Amino acid sequence: MKTHIKNIKTIFLLGVVLSSLFGFTQSGEENRQKADKGYAIGDVITDFKLRSTSGSFVSMADNRSVKGYIIVFTCNHCPFSKAYESRIMALDKKFASQGYPVIAINPNDPSAYEEDSFENMQVVAKAKGYTFPYLQDESQLTSKAFGVSRTPSVYVVKKEGDKFILQYIGGIDDNTQDANAVTKRYVEDAINNLLAGRPVVGNFTKTVGCAVKWKGV
Template sequence: MKTHIKNIKTIFLLGIVLTGLLAFTPANEEHKLSADRGYTIGDVVADFKLKSTTGNMVSMADNRSVKGYIIVFTCNHCPFSKAYESRIMALDKKFASQGYPVLAINPNDPSAYEEDSFENMQTVARAKGYTFAYLQDETQATSKAFGVSRTPSAYVVKKEGDKYTLQYIGGIDDNTQDANAVTKRYVDDAVNNLLAGRPVVNNFTKSVGCAVKWKGV
């Protein structure tokens, strides 16, 4: 009996240690652990064709003059996404003319939140004056391919020939609540490095936001 109790205690303590190790996994290691759920750095990203709020179908290949894209998975209802609206617009204003326009994609099942319906996407795009394409991932296949789990999440892809390779995954910057208190601009830094012909050093950060609402879940 004493041996049985001792074994139970040992298993319990090992569980606590393992949980602690996972809780403090560095960002790059966390990305390795989740790599099987979507694209990882250096992967070739498959093109997609999604419906824009303008009514047009949009794909990455439509714009042949780009150097790459800033792809942001965002939505209407999430307070984190709302907090980043102006910052996403600023990214497009800054980098579209330099060859890295924004493509915004709503990954959510609209039946979970009416605010995320296509009609409401159109309303928001018009009201905010989006200068970038705001796309609906109706089947959620593109979002699953990227491995998106939260909104907003940013992905920077570089065009190489007729392919698009993933260069950055993660948050837009380091302060969700206050744009004026941002000290690290992850997407800015990634695109600036690529424009300068340098590799992206900090190529993975953790996204903070609302969980994606998947169909049938």
């Protein structure tokens, strides 16, 4: 009887140890997955240098007078991106003069959609009269660093010294289909808070759009 109880205790203790080890492993895996998702609010953003439709290469450090940027990952083919074209242009028109210009980046593999080729990016930028740089992330390394999964997605960054700190991640507003029916302007609210010296309260919203087309997938 004593031997039986001792065996039960041994099995119980072994189970506890195994459970602890499994829990530790699972926790480590969860942390790794979170890290793979890209930047989080408060992170310092690594600068990039990407080709613009103008032919020049653009980075965040190019403009020393900015207070930050509205970085929009968008593209040509996606109907959600097309629906937001005029609103992205309006954001640049409203906030560029206040220190928060737009930088648009196309994260897609152009072989997946010919419409997203660099040449077609140039056509769209010229036809629409973009007042902001429209960049091609040819290597897709910048898009992966940000953790972009859909277009359009917005990342608002604030300049602090020579660093750019992430302040907002998500959508532009709460109505993709009808700009006149928008009730919540997420990006505008974020920028207005920053300009007023206040923290961004709603600093994350769900992004609705087209999945990014990755190379080799």
